[in-house]
Amino acid sequence: MDFVKVWESKWEEALKLWSDYVKLTPAKFLFTESEEKEEGLTASFAAIRLKDHRVLLSVNQIKHYQLEEYALEILGHEIGHHVYCPGDLADQAKLVYITNLAMPRYNHLTPMIVNIYEDLFINDHLKKQNHLRMDEVYKKLGKQNDPFWNFYMRTYEILWALPSGTLTEGTLCDQIQSDAALVSRMIRNYPNDWVKAMFDFASICFPYFFEEKNQSHSKHFQTLLDTLDAGKGMTPPSGITEVEISSELFPLEGVTGSKKSLTPSEYSSICQSMGIEADISEVTYRYYKDKALPYLVPFPELTTPGAKEEILEGNDLWDPGSPLEKINWLESTIKSPVIIPGYTTVEDVYGETSSNEIKVNPIDLDLFVDCSGSMPNPQTDLSYLTLAGVIIALSALKTGSAVRVTLWSGIKEFLTTDGFIKNEKEILKVLTGYFGGGTCFPLELLEDEYKEPPKRKRHILVISDDGIDTMFTQNFPRDPRAIVKNALEQAEGGGSMVLQLYQPNQNPVVNELQQSGWDIYPIQNWTDLLKFSKEFVERNYVRNQILQ
Structure with a gap:
């Protein structure tokens, strides 16, 4: 049987790895490079879009890496990004911002660092809780004689009690051993609060990119990067004008241990890192609205006694600046079966008559x-x-x-x-x-x-x-x-x-x-x-x- 059909039959089982109540549209298989390009899947063999929560799979790349037998491992991993980490765009944005703080001058690496950090939590959950063969997937991808790759793979070896050399290549220096041990403890200590350890993880990663020759090493991770441009097609997220920065290993005065208010330019950079395509006016609008909401005054419904009672008199053209709920959809459809806002949409017009009703009259x-x-x-x-x-x-x-x-x-x-x-x-x-x-x-x-x-x-x-x-x-x-x-x-x-x-x-x-x-x-x-x-x-x- 073709492996695609097998994977399609495993979809419901993959959902149940996380919960009996998770519902997602089945994964979309891409058979050609043109399909991959059209859907935005250009590097990894699998990815998930946060906009529509659709899992994308490259048939050619799965065959290239000989991953046909790992349906649950790969499907479960992609579903994990939706259900578990990051779960939504706001948490993704927080991780991006914290990583930017921890890796000054290397913000172009932020999407990669955030992605592999999230993968650590998801893969460890699937390995320990569901006993899936996550280590075998990495074996198929092959070893790399690269310090950062070895540090990342060594972390998995420690998490899963694998002998050194199972996923890593060559003799590992003490720094890699120490860093991997620290990160493995983070993954186990913060399985439900990954934002808390993001600053420390990014700070540990930072030195691996100091040397110019190491700048190209991120290409080894391209096949793993399944949340790049996670916000593509989405509006700027809410709830991130203030982000709490925590650190146990690298406490920096004024940065860690408290909430930090984002500037509009920082908020805009986060949106760009997540692939959100919005002009500066849209981004700025979202930022200030989010910033202002906690300060709005809860108005009581004070009223004017003896207000006039409204009586429906007919319909008039709906103003595009008016609330949508004012549209009379039935009358609009009767007027024209083709709805054109501002041209064929109408709203009810009311007259007044004396009554004992009450009415609010703001200025x-x-x-x-x-x-x-x-x-x-x-x-x-x-x-x-x-x-x-x-x-x-x-x-x-x-x-x-x-x-x-x-x-x-x-x-x-x-x-x-x-x-x-x-x-x-x-x-x-x-x-x-x-x-x-x-x-x-x-x-x-x-x-x-x-x-x-x-x-x-x-x-x-x-x-x-x-x-x-x-x-x-x-x-x-x-x-x-x-x-x-x-x-x-x-x-x-x-x-x-x-x-x-x-x-x-x-x-x-x-x-x-x-x-x-x-x-x-x-x-x-x-x-x-x-x-x-x-x-x-x-x-x-x-x-x-x-x-x-």
Whole structure:
């Protein structure tokens, strides 16, 4: 019988190696090089994609290494990456980050180091718990007269009580013996907490790549690398803006023993190492959203008594910026069997009648964030003013508010959302952009937006520094003070300014703004913005959920 059919018949048995409840799509066999290239299986004879949890197998490479008789060993190993280690993209990202810290200047080796580290846990589990022939698979791959390969194979020899030379080649130096013994203890001590030992494992691997001649040795591992580009086709992971770094062997002050906050550039590097194909705006958006979530204010459902009762009046075209749940799919399908969002999709339109029902009435947010040269670039370094803006914007959206965000820098240099919207992704993508130029507040946006009173109350919030004085001092064709005063009056929801001022009481423009009705919040550093953002939301949004 052809070995492919045998392997297909072993699939359910391989799943049960890990649990009776594991369900995965059967492995996909690739018969030609073109199929392997199309699926992204170019080095190893087997791999698993975390995107769809599909195991890929190269028929030609399995035959080349004479592995036809090891169906359970290889299938069980690939399933182990899904079920056991790393299990998900977030844990994979943590391992990548920790390895990058432990191996400075050799981050190009990170995917390989992480992959073989994960393999140690999976293979040891299958050998000890399921009594599979994992050592025989490595025998088929052949020995290599290479220090790093011998160190790795010696670790397996110690784990499985194999005589020295079973998997290794030649006489091993004391350093290899010692390193392998340490790693074998790590694998046994942290079978359910592999993140904890990653820093030490990578630190032990680091010296093997010091010499230039050893830089090519990673090619021996290509046949084993089955989690390269594990994140290909996936979005940047959540839950990794802070990573706990532990070390028993190489404690470094400021690095190990506590949680370390990632910068946006570090987060972006992790995504690249995992093969995640996302532009910088997508990566930055995910980073700041994840960073902001713990600071969002849990709003109570304060209500307005005597609110009008809504009565269905008909349908209208659905706005792509509105929530998906507003779409009336039945009416949309009746209108057109071909669904085109924003063109054939409709949402229900309601009128009002008197009732005793209650309703929440939040105000909208008009947010202006300074991103001139004096501000940090949120795409490379953690920008607290961007983080504060994200916290406030997400908290406002949580109440049902619409938000307009404007990034501004020099003359005519600004980026703004398409009006007041509720599309979280579009709002955060604008917020996390950057100019880094001169400083000139965009008065034209205030002038154009507040020619007439808006339908709902709005709060105008400006985050800046001493550059806020350009609101009045720039060469604008019309009276800046009249424009600012009119906007504040028309908005009806108040105005606030969070300003990092070098001399808070000696800026005449700031004093004038405060006297004209703006709430001024001077701060000493950008970390103060986090405290402000929480207080601001509670003061302006919780309070304003009850409107007359």
